[in-house]
Amino acid sequence: MALAxxxxxxxxxxxxxxxxxDLDDTFWRGTLSEGAVEALDENLRLVRxxxxxxxxxxxxxxxxxxxxxxxxxxxxxxxxxxxPQISWQPKGPIIRQLLEQMQLRAPxxxxxxxxxxxxxxxxxxxxxxxxxxxxxxxxxxxxxxxSGKPDPALSRLKQYxxxxxxxxxxxxxxxxxxxLRDARVRVQFREDAAVLPDLGRIEELINRSNQLNFTKHRxxxxxxxxxxxxxxxxxxxxxxxxxxxxxxxxxxxxLNLEENRVEQLVFSCRILHLGVEQFTYAHxxxxxxEVQGEVATELNRQEKPDWITLDQGNxxxxxxxPRAGGRLRVLLKGGCxxxxxxxxxxxxxxxxxxxFNYNNEHQIPVHLEHTALLRAGRExxxxxxxxLAAALSFLGQDAFATQLWQPGYDVLVYSPLMDYxxxxxxxxxxxxxxxxxxxxxxxTVDPAAQAARYAQRRFQGMDEAFxxxxxxDFAFEGQISPEQFTENLRWLRAQxxxxxxxxxxxxxEIDVPGSPEAGAAQRxxxxxxxxxxFVAGAANCYLIDVREFIRTPADVTNxxxxxxxxxxxxxxxxxATAIGQWQGRQLAHSxxxxxxxxxxxxxxxxxxxxxxx
Numbered sequence: 001m002a003l004a005x006x007x008x009x010x011x012x013x014x015x016x017x018x019x020x021x022d023l024d025d026t027f028w029r030g031t032l033s034e035g036a037v038e039a040l041d042e043n044l045r046l047v048r049x050x051x052x053x054x055x056x057x058x059x060x061x062x063x064x065x066x067x068x069x070x071x072x073x074x075x076x077x078x079x080x081x082x083x084p085q086i087s088w089q090p091k092g093p094i095i096r097q098l099l100e101q102m103q104l105r106a107p108x109x110x111x112x113x114x115x116x117x118x119x120x121x122x123x124x125x126x127x128x129x130x131x132x133x134x135x136x137x138x139x140x141x142x143x144x145x146x147s148g149k150p151d152p153a154l155s156r157l158k159q160y161x162x163x164x165x166x167x168x169x170x171x172x173x174x175x176x177x178x179x180l181r182d183a184r185v186r187v188q189f190r191e192d193a194a195v196l197p198d199l200g201r202i203e204e205l206i207n208r209s210n211q212l213n214f215t216k217h218r219x220x221x222x223x224x225x226x227x228x229x230x231x232x233x234x235x236x237x238x239x240x241x242x243x244x245x246x247x248x249x250x251x252x253x254x255l256n257l258e259e260n261r262v263e264q265l266v267f268s269c270r271i272l273h274l275g276v277e278q279f280t281y282a283h284x285x286x287x288x289x290e291v292q293g294e295v296a297t298e299l300n301r302q303e304k305p306d307w308i309t310l311d312q313g314n315x316x317x318x319x320x321x322p323r324a325g326g327r328l329r330v331l332l333k334g335g336c337x338x339x340x341x342x343x344x345x346x347x348x349x350x351x352x353x354x355x356f357n358y359n360n361e362h363q364i365p366v367h368l369e370h371t372a373l374l375r376a377g378r379e380x381x382x383x384x385x386x387x388l389a390a391a392l393s394f395l396g397q398d399a400f401a402t403q404l405w406q407p408g409y410d411v412l413v414y415s416p417l418m419d420y421x422x423x424x425x426x427x428x429x430x431x432x433x434x435x436x437x438x439x440x441x442x443x444t445v446d447p448a449a450q451a452a453r454y455a456q457r458r459f460q461g462m463d464e465a466f467x468x469x470x471x472x473d474f475a476f477e478g479q480i481s482p483e484q485f486t487e488n489l490r491w492l493r494a495q496x497x498x499x500x501x502x503x504x505x506x507x508x509e510i511d512v513p514g515s516p517e518a519g520a521a522q523r524x525x526x527x528x529x530x531x532x533x534f535v536a537g538a539a540n541c542y543l544i545d546v547r548e549f550i551r552t553p554a555d556v557t558n559x560x561x562x563x564x565x566x567x568x569x570x571x572x573x574x575x576a577t578a579i580g581q582w583q584g585r586q587l588a589h590s591x592x593x594x595x596x597x598x599x600x601x602x603x604x605x606x607x608x609x610x611x612x613x
Contacts, residue, residue, distance in 0.1 A: 013130065014107035016055060016147055019047075020095060022113035023061035023068060023086075026134045032063055032071060039075055046141055051080050053148035054156040058098065059084040060091050060111070066428070066475070079483060082160045083167075091118050092125030099126065101167050102160065103211070103269040110144075112137070158487070159270055162245040165379055169244065172381040180307040182381065183242045185274050188311040189283065191236040196228065198237055202252050205266050212267035212277060214299070216292040232257055235264075238280055240271050241311070243378045246494035247271055251280060261288040272296055275305035283310075327351045328579065331403060334369055334415025334505065337562050341413075343597035344572030348587040350579070355403050360396030362460040368402055370418040370435040371488035372480065377402060378495065380432070388427075392470075393461030394436050404496065411579055412496055415505040417561050419485050420527045421517075424477035425470075433477060439517040442467065443476045479523065482530035489534045493541060501540045501582050503575060506531050508550040508560055520560050542582065544574050569598065 021027045030037035047057050057080055061068060065086040072078040083101055085094045091113070099106055107128040113119050119131040132140060151157075166183070173179035195202065199221075207218050219227070228235050238251030250271050254264035262284070267277050277297055281289070282304035289299065329351040332338055336356035345352050357367040367373075377385065377400035385400045403409070422435040425442070436442070442450070447467035454462040480488075496502060507524040528547075535543045546563075549570050550556065556563055563571070580587040 014105070014128075016110045016130065016144065017108040018056045018058060018099075018102060018104055018110070019050065019144070020098070020109055020111045021057065021059050021061070021081075022091075022111075022115070022118065022134075023059060023063060025114045026112055027059075027061075028071075032068060037071065042137070042141070044075065044077055046137070046144065047077060047080050049145050050147070051154055051157055052150070052152055053145065054151040055144065055148050056102070056157060056160050057081050058102070059086060060094050060098065061086050062088050062091070080154075080157065082157065082164045090121065092121040095122050095129070096125045102163070103272045105211070158490075159247065161487075162247065163270060166242070166244045169379055169381065172384060177307070180275065180305075183244070183274070183307070185240065185242045185276070185308045186311040187276060187279055187283075187308055188239040188241075189236050189280075190239070191234065195235050195237050198249055199224065199228070201249050202235075202237065205249075205252050205268065206264060209266050209268060211269045211296040212272065214265040214277075214289065214291050214295055215263060217264060227254065233263070238267070238276065239311075240274070240276055241494065242274070243495075245491055251276065253280060253284060255284060255287055259288070260285075262290075265289065269296070275308060278303060279305045279308045328410040328583070329353060329408065330411045330413055330579070331355065331409040332413045333402075333404065334413075335367065335417065335561060337568075338413075338415060338505075340565065340568040341572045341575070344569050344594065345576060347590050347594040347597055348572075348576040348580075349590065350576065350587070353403065353409060360394075360398065362393045362396060362462075364394050364396070364459045364462065366394065366396055366399050367418045367422070367435075368399065369415065370422055370480075371416065371485065371492060372419075372424060372433050372435050373399065374402065374404065375488060375491060376400060376432070376434075378405065384430075384432070388432065388434065392434065392436075393459070393466065395434070407497075410500065411503065411582075412500055413503045413505065413575060414492075416485075416489070416527075416531065417505075417507050419480050419488075420507055420524055421479070421520075421561070423479055425474040426477050427474055429473065434474075435480075439520065441476050441478075443471045443474070447471065482526055485527065486530050486534050489531070490538070493538050498540065501542060501579075503542045503544055503578060504531055504535055505544050505571070506546060508546050508556065508563075510551070510553055510556060510560060512553055512556060512560060515559060517559060524560060542578055544571065544578060546571060549574075 024031045024033075024037070027043050028037045028039055051057060059068075059081055063086050065084075068086045069078060069084070072081065083098055085098055087094070095109075095111065099109060105128070106126040107130065109126075110130045110132065111119065111122050112132055112134055113122070114134050116133070119133075123129050123131055169183075170176075170179050173182075203219070203221055203224050206213075206224070210216075227233055234255040234257055236253050237249050238253070240247040240250050247268075247270050250268040252264055252266045253262065255261070256263050265277075265281070267280075271277075278299055281299050286301040291299070327349055330345060331353045332341060332345075333355045336358070339354060339356060342352045342354060355368065357365050357369075360366045380400075386397075389395045389397050389399050404412070418435065421438040423437050423439075423441065424433045424435055426433050445467075447464045451462060451464040451467055493502060506528045509521050509524045509528065511521045532543060535541045546567075550563055550567050554564070555567055576587050576589075
C-alpha cells in the first residue's frame with residue numbers, strides 16, 4: 001500500500017489495523033490555523049465505513065488541540081478517533097510513541113499526510129510503517145473498505161477507547177505498581193464445556209495474535225474442534241476486567257495433561273503490561289513452556305501478580321444470594337425525591353439502601369449519579385479526585401464516593417436523569433469533564449450577578465472570584481450526547497456484577513408551563529430513546545417507563561423530575577412487580593405497611609420526624 005518512492009524496500013504489506021490521519025490538506029481541505037477548512041465527505045465516509053470493519057482511526061497533526069477537536073466534533077466524527085495527537089511536535093517520534101500506546105506494530109499502521117517530509121520522517125522513526133499521500137486515497141479506499149471483518153457494533157473501537165482511558169490514567173502515576181493496584185484488575189478463567197461457545201474467538205486469537213503469542217502453534221478450525229474435545233488436554237479462556245471497563249475474552253491456554261506442558265498460550269495485546277499473562281501462567285502451576293519466537297513480555301516460574309484478583313464468576317458472587325428471610329437488598333440511586341419510594345418498597349419486604357444527592361460541606365447540593373461522575377470516581381487517580389473536589393466548591397470532598405462498587409446489594413435501581421439535565425464542563429489543562437447545574441452555561445453568565453444568586457441560596461465558595469477562575473479554566477461542553485450516554489451505560493453495566501439486575505427509571509416528557517428549563521421535554525424524549533435502545537440490548541437490564549402513569553402537568557411539581565406523591569407509590573408498585581418478575585415470584589406485600597406509608601406521605605416532612613414516621 002505504501003508508495004514505492006516512500007519505501008522502496010517493501011515487497012509485501014501487512015494488514016492495516018490503524019489509519020493515522022494528518023488533518024490540514026489531508027483529512028480536510030485547508031489549514032485550520034489560517035481560517036476556515038472544508039470537510040471532505042469521502043474521508044468522513046471512509047472513516048465510518050472502515051471503523052465498521054474493525055479498522056481504528058487516530059490523528060497526528062500539527063495544530064492546536066482545542067480548535068481541531070472542536071472542528072471534529074462539529075463534523076460529527078470525533079468519537080470515531082482514539083489517541084489523537086494534536087500538537088506542534090515532530091511527527092516521527094509522536095507516531096512511535098502513539099503505536100506503543102496502542103500496542104500496535106508499525107507495519108500494521110497506515111499514515112496519511114500530504115507532506116512527503118513528514119512521511120519520510122515517520123518512516124525513519126517507525127521502520128515498516130505504511131505511508132501514502134491523500135491523493136492516493138481514491139485508489140486505496142476500496143482495498144481499505146474490504147479489509148478487516150464486519151464490526152457493525154464498533155467493538156474494536158470500543159476496546160481501543162478502553163485502552164485509551166487506561167493509558168491516560170497510567171500517566172497520572174509515577175509508580176507503575178501503584179497504578180496496577182489502583183486498576184483493580186480481575187481475571188476470570190473458563191474451562192471445559194464453557195469454552196465451546198467461544199470457538200471462533202479462540203481460533204482468531206491463536207491464528208492472528210503475535211506479540212503475546214508464546215507458542216505460535218497455528219491451527220485449523222477442524223483441528224481446534226478436535227483438540228477441544230480431547231480429554232487429555234485442558235483448554236481454557238481468559239477474561240479480564242478492570243476499573244476502566246471489560247476487555248472481554250483476551251486469552252487462551254491449552255495444557256497437555258499427561259506431559260504437563262503448555263501447547264497454547266496466547267493473549268490479545270489489549271492486556272499488555274497488566275500482568276495477566278504471568279498471572280495465568282502461575283494459575284496453571286508453571287507447567288513446561290517452550291516459548292516460540294519473540295514475545296512482548298517474559299514469563300518466569302516464581303511470581304504471581306498480587307494486584308490481580310481471581311474472579312470466580314457468579315457462583316461465588318455474594319450479591320447473588322438473597323438476604324436472610326428472603327428479603328432482597330435494593331440500592332436506590334438517584335435524586336433525593338426517590339426517597340419517597342422507600343416506604344412503599346418496604347411494604348413489599350424489600351430492604352432499601354439509599355444513595356441520593358446531599359448538601360456538601362459548602363451547603364451546595366451535590367448529585368452523585370451522573371454517569372460522567374461515576375466514571376471519574378472509578379477511573380481517575382485519587383489525587384486527581386481530591387484536587388478537583390478541593391478546587392470546585394460544588395463538588396466537595398465526598399463527590400466521588402458511591403456504594404455502587406461495594407458488594408452487598410441484590411438489585412440496583414438507577415435514575416440517570418442527571419445525564420438528561422446537567423451540563424458538562426471540561427478542564428482545559430487536563431481534559432477532565434465535570435457535570436454541574438442544568439440548562440445554563442456558567443461561562444456566559446455575569447460572574448457578579450451569578451455570585452449574588454448563589455449567595456442568596458447560602459452557597460459557600462461560589463463567589464465572583466471563583467466564577468471568574470472557573471470561566472477561565474473550563475470549557476463548556478453542554479449536556480452529554482446520547483452516544484456518550486449509551487457508552488457510559490455500557491461501562492456501568494460492566495462494573496456492576498453481572499448477577500445484579502439494573503432497573504432504569506426513565507423521564508417523563510411533559511411540557512411544564514412556565515418552566516425555566518427550556519427544551520427539557522424534547523431533551524427527555526431524545527435521552528429516553530437512547531436509554532430504551534440500550535436496555536433492549538443489554539443483559540439483565542430493565543426499564544421502568546414512568547411515561548405510562550406520569551402524563552400531565554398535574555402529575556409533576558416544579559419540574560419534570562419531581563412527581564406528585566401518588567405517582568411515587570405507583571412507581572414503587574411498578575418496581576416491586578418488575579423485581580418480582582425478575583426473581584420469578586410475586587413479592588409478599590404488607591397492606592398495613594403500605595397504609596402507614598401512604599399516611600406518612602401526606603404529613604409534612606418536619607412533622608414526620610416528630611411523629612417518628
